[in-house]
Amino acid sequence: MKRYDLIVVGAGPSGLSAAIEAAKKGLKVVVFDENEKPGGQLFKQIHKFFGSKEHRAKVRGFVIGQQLLDEADEAGVKVVLNATVIGLYQDKEVVVKLGGEVVHYKGDAVIIATGAAENMVTFPGWTLPGVIGAGAAQTMMNLHGVLPGKRVLMLGSGNVGLVVSFQLEQCGCEVVALVDAAPRVGGYGVHAAKVARTGVPFYLSHTIVEAEGDECVTGVTIAEVDSSFKFIPGTEKHFDVDTICLAVGLSPMSQLLKMAGCKMEDNPKRGGQVPISDSYGQTSVPGIFVAGDVSGIEEASSAMIEGRMAGNVAAEYLGYIEKDALKEELDTLDKALDGLRQGMFAPSNRGKLIEKTDEGIEVSQSLLKNGYIADEEIERFPGVVRKVGVHPVIECTQNIPCNPCQDACKKGCISIGKNITSLPIVVDGSECINCGMCVANCSGQAIFLVDEDKGDGSAEITLPYEFLPLPEEGTKGFGLGRDGKVVCEAVVTKCRSSKAFDKTHLLTIKVPKEYAMKARFFKVS
Amino acid sequence: MAERIKEHPILGDIKKGEPVKFTFDGKEVMGYEGEPIAAALKAAGLMVHRYTKKEHKPRGIFCAIGRCTDCVMVVDGVPNVRTCITPLTAGMEVKTQYGVSDKPFEEQ
Ligand SMILES: Cc1cc2nc3c(=O)[nH]c(=O)nc-3n(C[C@H](O)[C@H](O)[C@H](O)COP(=O)(O)OP(=O)(O)OC[C@H]3O[C@@H](n4cnc5c(N)ncnc54)[C@H](O)[C@@H]3O)c2cc1C
Ligand code: SF4
Numbered sequence A: 001m002k003r004y005d006l007i008v009v010g011a012g013p014s015g016l017s018a019a020i021e022a023a024k025k026g027l028k029v030v031v032f033d034e035n036e037k038p039g040g041q042l043f044k045q046i047h048k049f050f051g052s053k054e055h056r057a058k059v060r061g062f063v064i065g066q067q068l069l070d071e072a073d074e075a076g077v078k079v080v081l082n083a084t085v086i087g088l089y090q091d092k093e094v095v096v097k098l099g100g101e102v103v104h105y106k107g108d109a110v111i112i113a114t115g116a117a118e119n120m121v122t123f124p125g126w127t128l129p130g131v132i133g134a135g136a137a138q139t140m141m142n143l144h145g146v147l148p149g150k151r152v153l154m155l156g157s158g159n160v161g162l163v164v165s166f167q168l169e170q171c172g173c174e175v176v177a178l179v180d181a182a183p184r185v186g187g188y189g190v191h192a193a194k195v196a197r198t199g200v201p202f203y204l205s206h207t208i209v210e211a212e213g214d215e216c217v218t219g220v221t222i223a224e225v226d227s228s229f230k231f232i233p234g235t236e237k238h239f240d241v242d243t244i245c246l247a248v249g250l251s252p253m254s255q256l257l258k259m260a261g262c263k264m265e266d267n268p269k270r271g272g273q274v275p276i277s278d279s280y281g282q283t284s285v286p287g288i289f290v291a292g293d294v295s296g297i298e299e300a301s302s303a304m305i306e307g308r309m310a311g312n313v314a315a316e317y318l319g320y321i322e323k324d325a326l327k328e329e330l331d332t333l334d335k336a337l338d339g340l341r342q343g344m345f346a347p348s349n350r351g352k353l354i355e356k357t358d359e360g361i362e363v364s365q366s367l368l369k370n371g372y373i374a375d376e377e378i379e380r381f382p383g384v385v386r387k388v389g390v391h392p393v394i395e396c397t398q399n400i401p402c403n404p405c406q407d408a409c410k411k412g413c414i415s416i417g418k419n420i421t422s423l424p425i426v427v428d429g430s431e432c433i434n435c436g437m438c439v440a441n442c443s444g445q446a447i448f449l450v451d452e453d454k455g456d457g458s459a460e461i462t463l464p465y466e467f468l469p470l471p472e473e474g475t476k477g478f479g480l481g482r483d484g485k486v487v488c489e490a491v492v493t494k495c496r497s498s499k500a501f502d503k504t505h506l507l508t509i510k511v512p513k514e515y516a517m518k519a520r521f522f523k524v525s
Numbered sequence B: 001m002a003e004r005i006k007e008h009p010i011l012g013d014i015k016k017g018e019p020v021k022f023t024f025d026g027k028e029v030m031g032y033e034g035e036p037i038a039a040a041l042k043a044a045g046l047m048v049h050r051y052t053k054k055e056h057k058p059r060g061i062f063c064a065i066g067r068c069t070d071c072v073m074v075v076d077g078v079p080n081v082r083t084c085i086t087p088l089t090a091g092m093e094v095k096t097q098y099g100v101s102d103k104p105f106e107e108q
């Protein structure tokens, strides 16, 4: 039987981070992953991530995956792909299916970082070809370059449903509706807003009645539900679609831990069956650790920190580092993780209705119900100010762990402060030079540059644009409101692209000046 | 192939293997070597991979990562091949699976 100091199961952000950390401390480490490509969820994520610089914010998911791989390589970690772990025993024997072969390995320590699997829901017609998981849609479009469908209905308004809807639109699919049985949007408001402004209608308190079609999906009916999730007769709505995409949550893939005899618990706040572990990933079985989504559904940013924690703890467990050194490492990591776990979407706030921001500002109810902030709500947020000349308008209105906008502005126009979850504000007396870095670097595509009065009855708005084809200067079209509806005529006056913008293009449109604070997207006529 | 992404705003050109021919129920279809069989079928607009044994209900891609077994087909005579994680090669014979056979139910 082959022996390693540390065996890591899963090459996602948590597993790779754990392996890198342990290898740097001198452990002989192997990582097994069932996929053909390493990186876990990261390889399907093409959007810029939230967080701060230390959490690789504003870098696109698949790029973070590549960075981790390079680091793992450098640290001497062995990554074995197409390797499904099918067994884990208390004595840390790991059984791996490699191609057709079953191979046994022994680890002195084992870290389980298997991530999560998608949840399912059933409704009449749910087994028809054309009903797919959100992960499947991502795999098709982002890994294989194949359109998952042409007209898609998305079920689920969590971050996955929102992000995947946007990705579907980016590759040319039409998302006809975003539906959720819950009364409020589950994911970040900024993700919802960037989908809503392209014209996708949100149906909260709605769910699927039936998927239609004989051989494959040809349509779908949804209806409103009451507070006990019963259909309200007469509220049915029909859509012609060829694809129904399900994004109804993730559950930890914790079977291996159960198999190894780790004590488990059912914890809805963590997303389901999870191992009981201390805050650094030690399970009830000495030498078996967990990190990432398998120990509670969170984010890649927290998964990476948890991975580093587990890697360090494993190093100390096997005597590669001293207790003092471990404590020092963990103290720093604790602080970073704490920072991420603040704000409205913190694990401790799951399921709670939050009415005010940390700053005491009333949360936008329209954002939660419709996916966009209403015109009359927008000006109460500290990122939205009126000024003469070009200035940033920051439509980021919830306390989320994110701050690349602050780092982006070298002129000091944008501030979040020490607390990473505070709302971004426009700094009094600051001078914007219209460089566009904030617009391109904002992970939520929530920053616009506005010149409210050009002196000729028009205003100019610069917005982030990640679609093809890129409209050229002079292109005529319409300004769309935050709700995705046409509000005015608009013409493109500039389209900026640059390496520093990392594929987010900056589209400047000219609109009648009454629409300076209303138009937020552009559609070619 | 109408359903391929020509140019992606973030990913640019998505790297593909050599174009190859294979057959679906005897008809010639084009795909790219090394991509999952299911991706090639999807790009060609082919949705139904199999019919269930008891109720004869159609199934197609669902998870696309080899977990659900909805996408299994008869490939080069072998039934129950998960097409979403099996790479395409030139000349592959891919057939709709009826129950566990490539013969339609009325011929079984
Ligand atoms: C659409 C979407 C958008 C997201 N956006 C963001 C974002 O903006 N910011 C952010 O921070 N996070 C985001 N996330 C979340 C983030 O991707 C996950 O939280 C993170 O990937 C979890 O990391 P992990 O290492 O725990 O698990 P994963 O990334 O899921 O990796 C686990 C790996 O283990 C493998 N595995 C599982 N079981 C076995 C086995 N038995 N044998 C071998 N291998 C196995 C899996 O195949 C996988 O490769 C997003 C997620 C999704 C789905
Ligand atoms: S455009 Fe440039 S100067 Fe103006 S706020 Fe944004 S980053 Fe700062």
Ligand code: SF4
Binding pocket: A050, A190, A394, A395, A396, A402, A403, A404, A405, A406, A424, A441, A442, A443, A444, A445, A446, A447
């Ligand atoms: S405005 Fe700042 S904090 Fe809000 S999403 Fe954009 S980068 Fe993050």
Ligand code: FES
Binding pocket: B060, B061, B062, B063, B064, B065, B066, B067, B068, B069, B070, B071, B072, B082, B083, B084, B085
């Ligand atoms: S689609 Fe689920 S196994 Fe292939």
